[in-house]
Amino acid sequence: MGYQANYIHPDLKLSRFDGPFYKADVLFEQHLLVWFISGETRIIHGDRTYRFGTGDTLLFPxxxxxxVINYPKDGLPHQSVVxxxxxxxxxxxxxxNRVAIRPMQPPRFRTFDQHPLLKSCLASLIPYFDLNAPLPDAIASLKIEEAIAILRMxxxxxxxxLANFDEPGKISLVDFMEQNFMFNMPMDKFGYLTGRSLTTFKRDFKKTFLTTPQKWLMEKRLELAHYQIREKKRKPSEVYLEVGFENLSHFGYAFRKRYGYAPTERMAP
Incomplete structure (x- = not known):
């Protein structure tokens, strides 16, 4: 059946996935509060990997x-309320509700495990997904304000x-790209997140790295894969998605072209 998203309101959905796994590099333009009903989720952010299961709640900044990699588990599809x-x-x-805010470092997502108040708030939405009509905005607003109040508590x-509405400012290309090279995103998104237009991003990138973004990204992803396979003894099938490849056969071809042997061969000939 694959992936399904059941929206009862533009800001509320039930996400379901029945396939072997679902993988996506994502950049959300708004905060997302997610409660996992079933299945398992692996999230790779920077140099860390997190795992979540049934009942966990997290906030994506x-x-x-x-x-994000979603898996069915224990015979149940992957489902979440978003x-x-x-x-x-x-x-x-x-x-x-005026508040004084202070500047933050680039935020990582926040986890709330199986907090009973957030669980109760988000689980109360499930009956509405059986409706054959959109949820009135007045009810949706009450539910969302309840969630915000719980988060603040x-x-x-x-x-x-939540109260910081600043857009990304111009930041170091080296620092940002070294932390985020494994993500498959359009070049204009990389530019936006570093505070640059697409033209300025490409110009600054060539000046900084002395090559094009595409060539640099391929090299960095293969270097990380090589390290994970050779030094960490991981399987290519475990690595290729994490380092930014979408297809295992394409990864194998690129790896062999770069290193002269297949990623399934643990040592160079």
Whole structure:
């Protein structure tokens, strides 16, 4: 059946996946609050990998690159309830609830494990997905404001994230690309996240790295894969998605072309 998304409101959906796995490099333009109903999720953010299962809750910050891999588990499909915390809704909320915020380092996503209040809030949405009509905005607004209030109660620093509406500023290309080269994103998205137009991004990249973004990304991904296979003794089938390849056969071809032997051969001939 593959992937399905059942929206009862533009900001509320039930996500379901029945296939062997679903992998995507994602960049959300708004914060997402996610409660996992079943299945397993692996999230790669920077140099760390996180795993989540049934009942876990997490908040994806906007404008952050992550790799998401979803798996069915224990005979059940991967399912999650997803709530969009849009800029407009948060602006309206914080206009009524003024707070003093402080600048933050680029935020990592926040996990709340199986917090009972968040679970209760998000689980209460499930009956609405059986409706044959859209959820009225008045009810959706109440549910979203409830979730925001719970987040503020259990995480006293959350305002500094949710009430910060700044767009990405110009940052170091070296630092950003070294941390995010494994993500398959359009070049204009890389430019946006580093505070540059596409033209300026390509120009600055060539000046900084003395090559094109495409060639540099391929080299970095193969270097990481080579390290994981040779030094960490991992299988190519475990590695290729994490380092930014979409297809195992394409990864094998590129690896052999770069190193002179197949990734299944643990040592060079």
């Amino acid at each position: 906007r404008n952050q690159l992550v790799t 709530m969009h915390l849009t800029k407009q809704r948060l602006t309206d909320f914080y206009t009524k 259990i995480d006293l620093t959350i305002d500094h994230l």
